[in-house]
Amino acid sequence: MATPHIAAEKGDVAERILLPGDPLRAKFIAENFLDDVKQYTSVRNILGFTGKYKGVPVSVQGTGMGMPSISIYVHELIHSFGCKKLFRVGTCGGMHPDVKLRDVLIAQAASTDSSMIRNIFGGSINYCPIADYELLSKAVANTKKLNLKATVGNIISVDRFYDEEIDNDKLRKYGILAVEMEAAALYTLAAEAHVQALALFTVSDHLVTGESCTAEERQTTFNDMIKIALETAIED
Numbered sequence: 142m143a144t145p146h147i148a149a150e151k152g153d154v155a156e157r158i159l160l161p162g163d164p165l166r167a168k169f170i171a172e173n174f175l176d177d178v179k180q181y182t183s184v185r186n187i188l189g190f191t192g193k194y195k196g197v198p199v200s201v202q203g204t205g206m207g208m209p210s211i212s213i214y215v216h217e218l219i220h221s222f223g224c225k226k227l228f229r230v231g232t233c234g235g236m237h238p239d240v241k242l243r244d245v246l247i248a249q250a251a252s253t254d255s256s257m258i259r260n261i262f263g264g265s266i267n268y269c270p271i272a273d274y275e276l277l278s279k280a281v282a283n284t285k286k287l288n289l290k291a292t293v294g295n296i297i298s299v300d301r302f303y304d305e306e307i308d309n310d311k312l313r314k315y316g317i318l319a320v321e322m323e324a325a326a327l328y329t330l331a332a333e334a335h336v337q338a339l340a341l342f343t344v345s346d347h348l349v350t351g352e353s354c355t356a357e358e359r360q361t362t363f364n365d366m367i368k369i370a371l372e373t374a375i376e377d
């Protein structure tokens with residue numbers, strides 16, 4: 142049955158799903174990587190599609206920006222539509238000198254300043270949102286099989302894109318590779334529901350060098366990350 146934010150019926154959405162923040166990136170992925178595509182939702186212009194990748198049903202759905210937004214979509218996708226393998230395919234800001242513009246990153250863990258963790262666990266527990274190990278190890282193997290490169294490590298999911306107070310030097314010192322705004326919520330909700338999740342990123346801008354991709358590049362040029370996610374999504 143349709144949910145408040147996804148106008149689909151159960152069965153319209155595949156168990157394996159890619160989740161870009163940008164709904165136009167969802168459309169780009171559906172049009173360029175999937176066969177037999179059907180759009181199942183456009184509520185609030187947050188687009189969702191199901192098609193086939195190498196014969197296996199795969200969906201792709203925008204999630205909007207920030208943890209409150211992705212939490213709505215991920216909750217409905219898991220609990221109303223039965224999604225079981227969820228892959229965030231996002232953009233991020235590189236924070237570490239080892240990370241370059243357009244690199245692919247895979248989040249082994251997602252540190253966060255989000256109140257979501259405090260609201261769930263209380264003030265005394267600093268819960269650590271982590272990737273599903275099986276998906277992570279398969280994604281690393283697929284990266285090699287595709288002759289691509291990805292850096293695996295800890296990233297930070299923040300509540301504010303424009304944040305003057307955050308101490309990026311300290312985060313960098315402790316090995317945080319990049320900043321984005323959703324993975325910690327995805328990992329936490331997946332853990333709660335006992336489903337699998339993995340977040341992959343392309344570095345769209347760099348906090349150290351000041352370089353950045355154009356808005357069009359953010360929508361369309363992240364094919365390496367998408368291939369790794371799709372190859373991993375279709376494995377059993």
Ligand SMILES: O=P(O)(O)O[C@H]1O[C@H](CO)[C@@H](O)[C@H]1O
Pocket residue numbers: 161162163205206207230231232233302321322323
């Ligand atoms: O490109 P997406 O997947 O939206 O991800 C990143 O881009 C947005 C900020 O510009 C945030 O959603 C952040 O996490």
Ligand SMILES: O=c1cc[nH]c(=O)[nH]1
Pocket residue numbers: 232233234235302320321322345346
């Ligand atoms: O959340 C994000 C995404 C890209 N670049 C950033 O600096 N932050």
